[in-house]
Amino acid sequence: MPQFATENIRTVALVGHGASGKTTLAEALLHKAGMIQVPGSVERGTTVSDFDPLEKTYQHSLRASLLHLETADTRVHLVDTPGFPDFIGQAIGALDAVETVAVVVNAQAGLEMITSRMMDWAGKRRLCRIIVVSKIDADNVDLPATLAQIQAAYGRECLPINLPADGGKRVVDCFFTPAGDADFSSVAAAHQALVDQVVEVDEDLMALYLEQGEVAPEQLHAPFEKALREGHLVPVCFVSARNGAGVAELLEIMVKLLPNPTEGNPPLFYKGEVEPIEEFHSVPDPKKHVLAHVFKVIVDPFVGKLGIFRVHQGTVTRDTQLFVGDGRKPFKVGHLFRLQGAKNIEIDTAVPGDIAAVAKVDEVEFDSVLHDSHDEDHIHMRPLEFPVPMQGVAITPKKRGDEQRISDVLHRMIAEDPTISLEHDPVLNESVLRALGELHLRSVLERMAAQFKVEVDTRPPRIPYRETITAKAEGFHRHKKQTGGAGQFGEVSLRVEPRERGAGFEFVDATKGGVIPHNFMPAVQKGVEQVLVTGAIAGFPLHDVRVIVYDGKHHPVDSKEVAFVAAGKKAFLDAVAKAKPIVLEPIVSVEIICPEANTGDIAGDLSSRRGQVTGTQGLQAGVIAISGLAPLVELDGYSARLKSVTGGHGSWSMQLSHYEPAPPPLQVALTAEYRKSRKQEED
Secondary structure (H helix, E strand, C coil): CCCCCHHHEEEEEEEECCCCCHHHHHHHHHHHCCCCCCCCCCCCCCCCCCCCHHHHHHCCCCCCEEEEEEECCEEEEEEECCCCHHHHHHHHHHHHHCCEEEEEEECCCCCCHHHHHHHHHHHHCCCEEEEEEECCCCCCCCHHHHHHHHHHHHCCCEEECEEEEHHHCEEEECCCCCCCCCCCCCHHHHHHHHHHHHHCCCHHHHHHHHHHCCCCHHHHHHHHHHHHHCCCCEEEEECCCCCCCCHHHHHHHHHHCCCCCCCCCCCEEEECCCCCCEEEECCCCCCCCCEEEEEEEEEECCCEEEEEEEEEECCEECCCEEEECCCCCCEECCCEEEEECCEEEEECEECCCCEEEEECCCCCCCCCEEECCHHHCCEEECCCCCCCCCEEEEEEECCCCCHHHHHHHHHHHHHHCCCCEEEEECCCCEEEEEECCHHHHHHHHHHHHHHCCCCEEEECCCCCCEEEECCCEEEEEEEEECCCCCCEEEEEEEEEEECCCCCCEEEEECCCCCCCCHHHHHHHHHHHHHHHHHCCCCCCCECCEEEEEEEEECCCCCCCHHHHHHHHHHHHHHHHHHCCEEEEEEEEEEEEEEEHHHHHHHHHHHHHCCCEEEEEEEEECCEEEEEEEEEHHHHCCHHHHHHHHHCCCCEEEEEEEEEEECCHHHHHHHHHHHHHHHHHHHC
16 A cells, blocks of 8 residues: 655545435545445445444444545545534544535534534634535525525635536536536636635735736635635535536546645644643654644444544654553554444555554453653644533343443443443432433444343333421430340430532531440431431422430440441421421533524524523524523423424534422422332232
8 A cells, every 4th residue: 555645645524414415425436536446325335434233224334434545646534423413523533634614504404503513613613624515516505595595604714616517527626727607606707715814814916916907716725725724725525426417527536636734724632630731732843752633433242343533644664663642551553444434454654644443352441542652742732622412221231240331331331422421319219321412322332232231121210309497396216126135225216407509418416425426426417318218298209407415315235336327317207397398309400502584483482391491592593502501300202392493404512500399299209109119018
């Protein structure tokens, strides 16, 4: 396999909404470059990208796939990413691996939610962006309207670099050799607009342009890339992967105009663990110390862990000694791979700009920084902002004894996907698996069963209600038990008082004269704390209460620790029952990102769930963020509802805000359910 210098490498992520044609476009590019003989089909499950069995079943990408092609003495690394909101974490993770993000827009659907979000995320990471309008030969497309929509949403810096002709059967170049007629607009006018936009970033070229009225394309190369880096230009390309229109032209744009690793905006690294943290940029020099970033991890039950990384500085070869993050023990690169979908192709060298992989290095994790010198200790990339996984199910093993195996499998999958989480609630005694949506969650469970051969039962997670008291009260209990030999005796009198919400539990020993010996007071507290965990009226933890033990009795022979544990517990239950106990429900703050046109529907739906809108904020053209508060119990199934209301264009996140008293009917129902379960246990 030929070795390419850093200047002859391009790195491009294909991003965009689901069904926009990214995978089909990747196949067309591979075919045009001669990397495959026949383009694969998503419908037939024959594409290089979508090689996973679940991807073939769903007929869309579930994970980012690594590809490469070689053309015109240039290697282009492609990252084909999923486009459905449930799998957006895979697309976000690819941002730190590339110089350029190609945002694919379906000409039939126009701008969609993920289109806008990826444009925004790529802009925040200071990545060069191009927009690729796909499916230009499809029925019922309005390409002038699509271009106008793009410019209205993202600015006049979005300029066509080619235009469709003959009803989408070919495209006409507007940059290198502008000539011919297009289906709409003027090729000459498009060329003029591009040149005008590009020369604005170079004062000397601008003066020459004003003097001569024209500049040669080769004079525009450096300012063109500067305009890309500064976001001053976002080229718009038209393409049909089905009939090949614009594919060769897109390849030419990648080779001749997109930045190589020495020309793009360098990624931002941080050095240090405490303030002040030093910012610095890597240098794409193959002779410097190695600095590489792991942006993707694949855990295969047969191959093991595969860490996929982008080299930002230095050269990695077989036998290179690398450190992982702050680890003091290096590992030796035994095998170095370049990925082509499911294929791992062994290579000798990876230089700055290359994307490569190492296998079976357990220390490698997502977001790890690899380096070959302790001078690079405590280095990390600027963190990516991932959506919070919201869709959750409580899981239990179908087979007894599978608990540890399930935990191991899920932690492997979490290592691959930062938008999966596993939480264990010791109070509710349940493990909750969370993902970005119903489809994401289903794919995780299906992969667990198909690939790792473990199955779980699922149910909705329990709501973490709490109990508290609202009044002062006193309680008393005498524990007396005679069993023929030594007896048990302990007597406790105590008061309970409510504390401010969030103040927690306080235990006060106010006894005098040794009525309860000092060595038995921890037993009284232990009895009280047992009720704090199990609850008093509905089976939920008791919070924000002060317990004051003020009197009691003991017996010089029969008093034992177990007696005061029982007396403390029963006295506390007696006091709580008189202290007007209530059930508190969790209130969460929510942020909903949706099309502006759905604002009224979202507000109305939130209100029907006992929630309220607390604010709105416009994010970009046609997109709004809605902030609000709602009871957690009312948000069951909200992901599906939001998807229905917004046509799949909405997303949301939540976090705990505070606790409030549950409505009386809910309190009655929870209390009755608890009493019923206790009675069944006693019977």
